[in-house]
Amino acid sequence: MLPIARYVMRGTPQAAGAAALAGIVPWLFWFSAAIAALVTLRQGLSSGLIVIVAAAVPAGWWWVQGDVIPLSSVLLVTLMAVVLRARLSWSETLVVGALAGAVLIQLGVFVPPGGIEPLLDQLRQSSPEIDRMLDEFVRQGGSVEQLASLMVSGVTGLIVLLVSVACLALARSWQAGLYNPGGFRQEFHALRLKPRELGLLIVLGVIGSLVSLPALAMLNWVPLLVAGIALIHGFIGLKGMNGLWLVAFYALLITTWPMILIVLLLAVIDTFVNIRGRMADSH
Numbered sequence: 001m002l003p004i005a006r007y008v009m010r011g012t013p014q015a016a017g018a019a020a021l022a023g024i025v026p027w028l029f030w031f032s033a034a035i036a037a038l039v040t041l042r043q044g045l046s047s048g049l050i051v052i053v054a055a056a057v058p059a060g061w062w063w064v065q066g067d068v069i070p071l072s073s074v075l076l077v078t079l080m081a082v083v084l085r086a087r088l089s090w091s092e093t094l095v096v097g098a099l100a101g102a103v104l105i106q107l108g109v110f111v112p113p114g115g116i117e118p119l120l121d122q123l124r125q126s127s128p129e130i131d132r133m134l135d136e137f138v139r140q141g142g143s144v145e146q147l148a149s150l151m152v153s154g155v156t157g158l159i160v161l162l163v164s165v166a167c168l169a170l171a172r173s174w175q176a177g178l179y180n181p182g183g184f185r186q187e188f189h190a191l192r193l194k195p196r197e198l199g200l201l202i203v204l205g206v207i208g209s210l211v212s213l214p215a216l217a218m219l220n221w222v223p224l225l226v227a228g229i230a231l232i233h234g235f236i237g238l239k240g241m242n243g244l245w246l247v248a249f250y251a252l253l254i255t256t257w258p259m260i261l262i263v264l265l266l267a268v269i270d271t272f273v274n275i276r277g278r279m280a281d282s283h
Helices: 004-006 014-023 029-043 047-066 067-086 090-106 117-126 128-139 144-179 183-189 194-211 215-219 222-239 244-255 257-273 275-282
Strands: none
Touching: 004 014, 004 029, 004 144, 014 029, 014 047, 029 047, 029 067, 029 117, 029 144, 047 067, 067 090, 067 144, 090 144, 090 194, 090 215, 090 222, 090 275, 128 257, 144 215, 144 222, 183 222, 194 215, 194 222, 194 257, 222 257, 222 275, 244 257
16 A cells, blocks of 8 residues: 555645545545654655645544444544654553543544434343343342443544554554655664553552443553564564464454453563564664
8 A cells, every 4th residue: 555655645635635535435534544643754744734624524424324433533542643643652652542531432422423322222132131130230229321422432532542553553664664764663672661651551440440430441541552562573573473373363462352361461561571672682
């Protein structure tokens, strides 16, 4: 897709037109968001504002139609692109993205336009186990509507955050391919959370649990997951292993919960130990 990125960077009209066109096509919003992020990373927020608006207008139309994912993704990707350009730190960018996603969840942005009741009825009818679980939650003093709303918002917010991170990574790879070949690979392989960033995520998660802001605890593990994925990429790169190992890793990551927990644990260890740094020193 590098030729497309090269065309987009010829000028603002090309970038704005491509962003708007991709935003109109169903399920190509991610491409529109990546174009906006590329221009923002390269030229800054003020210079990229026209392209961001071009991506946001069709995404806003989808919002009116009831799909909040395109516009929220464009805005979240743009925010992270601004942070990454200013701070040159993927870890800080991911933390900011997770916090922004949690705010969107807490504000109820991802609650369906018609409310949660129709979806709740479908869930009750689709599975007797879900119906029993909800009834048990009510007996314990909880609100079924509140739980269902939080579940739907949380899952949607998680999808938006993961898609936004992927779009930002795509934009960064385009930028590197055009202006700094190999730079994105080196940058991503070095990604790890700093102890203070990990501490901040833990503190916010605890605070969210104590003051009934569960959204803070729902997304604050995503930066750690991305850091763990970067660790695996860096390890395979340093060892010169076959790319099929990455294919196997992602297959396990997508299909098994234990692999996700292992990646999170490795990322925590790497925060304090710097596994890749020690490997590089040993060579």
